[in-house]
Amino acid sequence: xxxxxxxxxxxxxxxxxxxxxxxxxxxxxxxxxxxxxxxxxxxxxxxxxxxxxxxxxxxxxxxxxxxxxxxxxxxxxxxxxxxxxxxxxxxxxxxxxxxxxxxxxxxxxxxxxxxxxxxxxxxxxxxxxxxxxxxxxxxxxxxxxxxxxxxxxxxxxxxxxxxxxxxxxxxxxxxxxxxxxxxxxxxxxxxxxxxxxxxxxxxxxxxxxxxxxxxxxxxxxxxxxxxxxxxxxxxxxxxxxxxxxxxxxxxxxxxxxxxxxxxxxxxxxxxxxxxxxxxxxxxxxxxxxxxxxxxxxxxx
Amino acid sequence: xxxxxxxxxxxxxxxxxxxxxxxxxxxxxxxxxxxxxxxxxxxxxxxxxxxxxxxxxxxxxxxxxxxxxxxxxxxxxxxxxxxxxxxxxxxxxxxxxxxxxxxxxxxxxxxxxxxxxxxxxxxxxxxxxxxxxxxxxxxxxxxxxxxxxxxxxxxxxxxxxxxxxxxxxxxxxxxxxxxxxxxxxxxxxxxxxxxxxxxxxxxxxxxxxxxxxxxxxxxxxxxxxxxxxxxxxxxxxxxxxxxxxxxxxxxxxxxxxxxxxxxxxxxxxxxxxxxxxxxxxxxxxxxxxxxxxxxxxxxxxx
Numbered sequence: 001x002x003x004x005x006x007x008x009x010x011x012x013x014x015x016x017x018x019x020x021x022x023x024x025x026x027x028x029x030x031x032x033x034x035x036x037x038x039x040x041x042x043x044x045x046x047x048x049x050x051x052x053x054x055x056x057x058x059x060x061x062x063x064x065x066x067x068x069x070x071x072x073x074x075x076x077x078x079x080x081x082x083x084x085x086x087x088x089x090x091x092x093x094x095x096x097x098x099x100x101x102x103x104x105x106x107x108x109x110x111x112x113x114x115x116x117x118x119x120x121x122x123x124x125x126x127x128x129x130x131x132x133x134x135x136x137x138x139x140x141x142x143x144x145x146x147x148x149x150x151x152x153x154x155x156x157x158x159x160x161x162x163x164x165x166x167x168x169x170x171x172x173x174x175x176x177x178x179x180x181x182x183x184x185x186x187x188x189x190x191x192x193x194x195x196x197x198x199x200x201x202x203x204x205x206x207x208x209x210x211x212x213x214x215x216x217x218x219x220x221x222x223x224x225x226x227x228x229x230x231x232x233x234x235x236x237x238x239x240x241x242x243x244x245x246x247x248x249x250x251x252x253x254x255x256x257x258x259x260x261x262x263x264x265x266x267x268x269x270x271x272x273x274x275x276x277x278x279x280x281x282x283x284x285x286x287x288x289x290x291x292x293x294x295x296x297x298x299x300x
Numbered sequence: 301x302x303x304x305x306x307x308x309x310x311x312x313x314x315x316x317x318x319x320x321x322x323x324x325x326x327x328x329x330x331x332x333x334x335x336x337x338x339x340x341x342x343x344x345x346x347x348x349x350x351x352x353x354x355x356x357x358x359x360x361x362x363x364x365x366x367x368x369x370x371x372x373x374x375x376x377x378x379x380x381x382x383x384x385x386x387x388x389x390x391x392x393x394x395x396x397x398x399x400x401x402x403x404x405x406x407x408x409x410x411x412x413x414x415x416x417x418x419x420x421x422x423x424x425x426x427x428x429x430x431x432x433x434x435x436x437x438x439x440x441x442x443x444x445x446x447x448x449x450x451x452x453x454x455x456x457x458x459x460x461x462x463x464x465x466x467x468x469x470x471x472x473x474x475x476x477x478x479x480x481x482x483x484x485x486x487x488x489x490x491x492x493x494x495x496x497x498x499x500x501x502x503x504x505x506x507x508x509x510x511x512x513x514x515x516x517x518x519x520x521x522x523x524x525x526x527x528x529x530x531x532x533x534x535x536x537x538x539x540x541x542x543x544x545x546x547x548x549x550x551x552x553x554x555x556x557x558x559x560x561x562x563x564x565x566x567x568x569x570x571x572x573x574x575x576x577x578x579x580x581x582x583x584x585x586x587x588x589x590x591x592x593x594x595x596x597x598x599x600x601x602x
Contacts, residue, residue, distance in 0.1 A: 019505050020426035024434050026411075027419030027475045034472035035441040038452035045452065052455070101341055104330070112342045114588050116349050121584045121591070123534035125552040126577045129559055130352045133359065133566050140355055143371035176349070180595040233447040236536045240556065256447045256537075263451035264541050270451055277448040284445050 045274035052268040063275035073276065076255040079163060079238070083254065084231045084287070086167040087174075091227040092220050094171065095178035100212070102179070103186050113183075117176035124173065128240030131169045132156065135241075156241060159251040166237040166252075174230075178223050185219035186212070221295040228287045233280065235260065255280055353577070360384050360570035368566060384571040391562060394575060396547070397554035400466060401533055401576075404550055407470045408532035409525045415475030416524055417517075420483025421509050425495070435484070441477035447537065454541050468542045469550065473531065479524045482597055486520035487513055523594040526587060533580060551576045 046063055050056025067073045102113050119127060134140050135155035142152040155165045189212065197207045213220070235256040238246065244261070246253030253261075255276060263273025330338075354375075361380040362368050388394050422428075423435050453472050454463065462468035490513060498508050514521075536552045543553055555572050562568055584591055 020422050020428040020431070023418045023422035023426065023509075026415040027477075027480050028434060028437060030415065030471070030475040031437060031441040031477055031480075034453060034456065035444055035446075035449070035477065036437070038449040038456055039444045041456070042449050042452040052458070098345065101338065101345070104338070106330070106335065106338065109342075112346060114584070115346055117588075117591065118353065118581060118584070119349055121530065121580050122353070122577045123536065123552050123580075125534075125536050125555050126573045129555060129569055129573050130356045132559070133570065134352055134355065136566070138369040140373050143369070143373040147372040172349070177595060180592050184596050229445070233445055235447060240559070244560075259447070259451060260537070260541065264454060268451070270455055273451045277451065280448045281445065284448070 042274045042277050045271050046278045048271045049269075050271040050274075052264075052266055052270060056271055059271070063272050066272065067275055067279070072250060072253060072258060073255075073279075075251060076253050076258040076276070077279070079252060080232050080234065080255045080283075082163065083167060083170075083234050084228050086164070087170050087231040087234075088224060088228045090167075090171045091174050091178055091231075092224050095175050095223070096182050096212075096216065096220070098175060098179045099182035099186055100208070103183065113179075116179060119173045120176045122173075124236040125240060127169060127173050128237055131165070131172075132241055135165055157248070159248050162242050162247050162252050163238070166234070166241050169237050169241070170231065170234065174227065178227070181223060182216060182219060185216040189215040218295075221291060225288055225291040228291060229284050232283055232287060353581075356570050357574055359566060360574050362567060364567070384567045385575070388558070388568050388571045388575070391568060392554050392558050392572075393547070394551075394554060394572060397549050397551045398575060400549065401551040404466055404469050404539075405529045405532040407466075408474060409528045411470070411474035412476060412479050412528040413521055413525050416479035416483045417514060417521060418509075419475065419480045420485075421487055421513060423480070423484040424487035425509075425513065426505070438477040438480045438484075442481060446472075450538060450541055453538070457542055463542050464545050464548060466548060466550075469535075469539050470532070472538065473535075476528075476531075479528070482520055482524060483517065485597075486517040490516050519590075519593070520597070522587070522590045523597060526583070526590050527594050529583070530580060 045056070047058055047060060048056040049059045049062070098116065102109055102116065122130075136142070137152060137154065137156070141155070146152055153161070155161050193211045193215065194207055197211050202210065233256050234254050238252055238254050239257055239260075242252040246257055259273050259276050259280070262269050262276065358375060358377055359368055361377040361382070361384070363377070363379050363381045363383060366378055367374075419434075419438070423431060423438070457463040457468045457471070460468075462471065495508050495512055498512050503511070534552065535550075536556070539550050539553050540556065543549055546554075546557065549557065555569070555576055558572050559569050
């Protein structure tokens with residue numbers, strides 16, 4: 001074994017005992033100072049009335065009690081939850097179908113795969129603004145809808161249509177990413193399974209349900225977990241499409257938007273925003289456990 | 301039908317029927333109508349995924365006299381002009397913002413590559429007390445949802461006097477825990493024997509790291525670099541919180557500002573978004589392989 005701590009003089013000189021920590025130091029320092037310390041300080045601040053410029057004092061559960069009566073908090077919780085319910089099923093199923101579509105090595109397929117990935121590469125700000133213009137009262141989608149006689153739709157003015165539009169944008173941007181994850185999983189499905197099913201007379205739909213889905217089930221769970229956590233923490237799409245105040249009367253505010261709005265600026269209520277953040281943590285962890293548990297139950 | 305004719309010479313194989321046939325990667329035959337259906341679907345999805353970008357590009361090239369609201373819509377600019385790109389630069393300092401984004405993204409690439417490679421090597425190869433603890437620290441850090449700690453990160457930056465600076469934008473993500481763990485896995489997958497041989501030959505830890513280990517994980521390092529660049533260039537929430545002075549804005553924040561202030565001028569916003577997205581699409585076109593590889597590694601191990 002080439003253990004650097006072997007206490008022989010010549011080797012000790014070559015391998016200074018401090019060097020492992022020297023290697024790990026920058027990473028540990030940054031992670032400690034800007035991830036773990038803020039995490040702990042969020043948990044602590046949640047029980048104080050700290051503001052941006054005022055240190056604040058311990059107030060017990062006052063912030064959480066205030067949350068229960070805060071209408072905006074419930075709106076945020078509702079919208080973030082709706083976001084999970086709306087986005088996750090689409091992001092579990094559609095990229096899988098897309099992966100099946102681009103799986104076969106037919107001519108030009110690498111071009112299509114790359115093209116479908118383009119929205120992933122673009123910044124959410126770019127994507128959000130592209131869709132704000134597409135869904136504008138006078139934008140492309142409405143021009144097309146009018147041309148075919150449906151008439152114009154206020155995608156960005158109605159509270160619910162706004163949320164639905166933002167979900168569409170999230171799904172649109174995520175498709176290519178999860179498609180690549182599914183492609184890797186599909187490559188591991190033995191083709192014999194499909195052949196055997198085909199010999200048994202199973203059509204494409206049956207083969208999809210009885211061969212493909214069971215074979216990529218663990219990947220579907222992974223995608224479900226990743227996308228539900230991301231969906232609950234949605235910020236940018238809704239912020240850009242509904243505006244900083246969260247649409248008509250703030251009805252489209254999500255929880256992270258509320259954190260950002262309450263906690264920043266010179267008058268920011270750091271304590272109260274931290275309490276909302278704690279709710280975000282708890283729900284995020286709960287979502288993960290829920291998806292993993294559903295997975296285990298399916299298996300048995 | 302021209303598409304099908306370009307397919308590999310499987311069609312000339314002695315087929316039982318006269319119908320031209322194409323095979324997939326498993327040697328199974330694809331019927332012509334199925335292939336046609338596939339391409340039809342592919343083109344439909346292509347229109348949905350790339351179409352919005354092209355529409356934005358087209359809008360940005362339409363002159364002030366051209367109607368951008370017409371129904372039915374006009375997909376191509378009648379008289380393409382770069383006028384909007386000049387105008388967006390007159391409205392907001394878009395090139396300064398692009399430079400700020402470039403600075404932030406470049407710094408993020410350098411710090412992540414160096415920091416993650418060093419820490420990853422320490423976790424994978426060096427034997428010392430506390431290595432387990434260090435690994436757990438990075439795993440925990442990776443699980444912390446960033447959106448939930450932004451307020452505390454903001455107050456931390458204020459305490460350090462770094463809010464409203466580009467350094468403040470870079471710092472929290474400058475050695476991401478995910479990248480450290482990616483590098484650790486890459487180093488763990490290297491055969492130990494080569495380094496052992498170098499050790500016996502008297503190479504010290506820096507020499508082994510720089511000359512033997514690091515060159516063997518170039519692929520993962522490239523993935524880290526690309527995702528660090530993309531992450532910093534595209535980031536929105538954190539710079540939005542930490543930057544308040546318009547002269548320090550990055551492109552994404554500048555675009556948000558442009559959209560909020562000059563929302564009625566779609567041509568201008570379109571030009572701005574094209575400026576923001578073009579470099580990344582170019583990068584992606586050149587280095588696709590690493591983008592796809594990064595998705596796999598990040599998803600499986602993250």
